[in-house]
Amino acid sequence: MTVSTTETLAIRSGDDVVRVRQRVRALAVDIGLGLVDQTKIITAASELARNTLDYGGGGEVRAEIVLAGTRRGLRLTFEDRGPGIADIEQAMTDHYTSGRGLGLGLGGAKRLSNEFHIESTPGVGTRVMIARWK
Amino acid sequence: MDRIPILKLGGVLIVTIQVDMHDRLALALEEDLTTMIARTGARGVLIEISALEIVDSFIGRMLVSIAAVSRVLDAETVLAGMRPAVAITLVELGLELTGIRTALNVERGMALLKARFAEDGDGFGSDRDGLDD
Numbered sequence: 001m002t003v004s005t006t007e008t009l010a011i012r013s014g015d016d017v018v019r020v021r022q023r024v025r026a027l028a029v030d031i032g033l034g035l036v037d038q039t040k041i042i043t044a045a046s047e048l049a050r051n052t053l054d055y056g057g058g059g060e061v062r063a064e065i066v067l068a069g070t071r072r073g074l075r076l077t078f079e080d081r082g083p084g085i086a087d088i089e090q091a092m093t094d095h096y097t098s099g100r101g102l103g104l105g106l107g108g109a110k111r112l113s114n115e116f117h118i119e120s121t122p123g124v125g126t127r128v129m130i131a132r133w134k
Numbered sequence: 135m136d137r138i139p140i141l142k143l144g145g146v147l148i149v150t151i152q153v154d155m156h157d158r159l160a161l162a163l164e165e166d167l168t169t170m171i172a173r174t175g176a177r178g179v180l181i182e183i184s185a186l187e188i189v190d191s192f193i194g195r196m197l198v199s200i201a202a203v204s205r206v207l208d209a210e211t212v213l214a215g216m217r218p219a220v221a222i223t224l225v226e227l228g229l230e231l232t233g234i235r236t237a238l239n240v241e242r243g244m245a246l247l248k249a250r251f252a253e254d255g256d257g258f259g260s261d262r263d264g265l266d267d
């Protein structure tokens with residue numbers, strides 16, 4: 001698998017979350033995702049960007065267009081150096097929230113993506129990767 | 135600060151969301167709608183979202199919250215014009231728009247509210263308390 005383009009966007013404010021959505025949309029169009037798949041990956045990105053901001057205290061997302069044979073995909077990696085997640089299984093559970101959310105962001109982002117990977121260390125930070133393939 | 139305009143047509147408040155919603159705008163809209171319902175005695179809130187490219191849990195929570203507050207103030211919320219791709223994504227996200235009725239477009243949304251007003255024995259387009267008169 002090779003990476004054809006990479007860019008990094010900061011997530012420090014609500015306006016940055018809007019910018020991430022717009023950039024993800026442009027990249028999703030670039031790799032030829034259909035309207036429904038575009039909508040899914042943008043929605044997943046919006047959830048993860050907001051978690052990065054609200055719980056991670058800000059961070060960044062790396063957006064990559066990846067090639068595997070003739071397939072093209074969009075891979076997004078959200079990273080923060082926030083408090084981390086002590087119990088990932090609990091955090092992934094639908095309707096679990098430590099704040100005032102609906103507790104749907106992580107589980108929803110997983111359902112809306114073809115690939116999902118989360119790693120988190122309390123006191124160090126959190127990294128969530130999603131990918132959607134054409 | 136930017137605000138989303140709220141239109142009043144008879145007993146219904148109509149809002150068209152055309153921009154990518156950021157936090158402050160969402161909070162301002164909720165506040166403005168609540169104030170307007172209380173002030174005008176509107177019985178319905180129609181939110182038109184055909185321009186929205188996504189509805190995530192943040193926007194979803196705002197919509198559910200607007201509907202909940204409206205209900206307490208005796209107004210019903212109808213969501214009109216959701217794009218099919220957004221509807222499909224919402225289901226997979228797991229978001230339930232509790233307390234919100236949906237309609238294909240504004241026209242059908244108005245018809246829904248009109249039917250409710252008729253059930254209640256209210257004339258459509260009249261304010262229940264005539265505060266505005």
Ligand SMILES: Nc1ncnc2c1ncn2[C@@H]1O[C@H](COP(=O)(O)OP(=O)(O)OP(=O)(O)O)[C@@H](O)[C@H]1O
Nearest residue numbers: 051055056091097098101102103104105106126191
């Ligand atoms: N980047 C992060 N850093 C620390 N904790 C996180 C992070 N992302 C998620 N969490 C924790 O996982 C929980 C679940 O996240 P999820 O996105 O599923 O729901 P939510 O953000 O609480 O609500 P919603 O996304 O529905 O508005 C959060 O409440 C928070 O405790």
Ligand SMILES: [Mg+2]
Nearest residue numbers: 051101105106
């Ligand atoms: Mg979340």
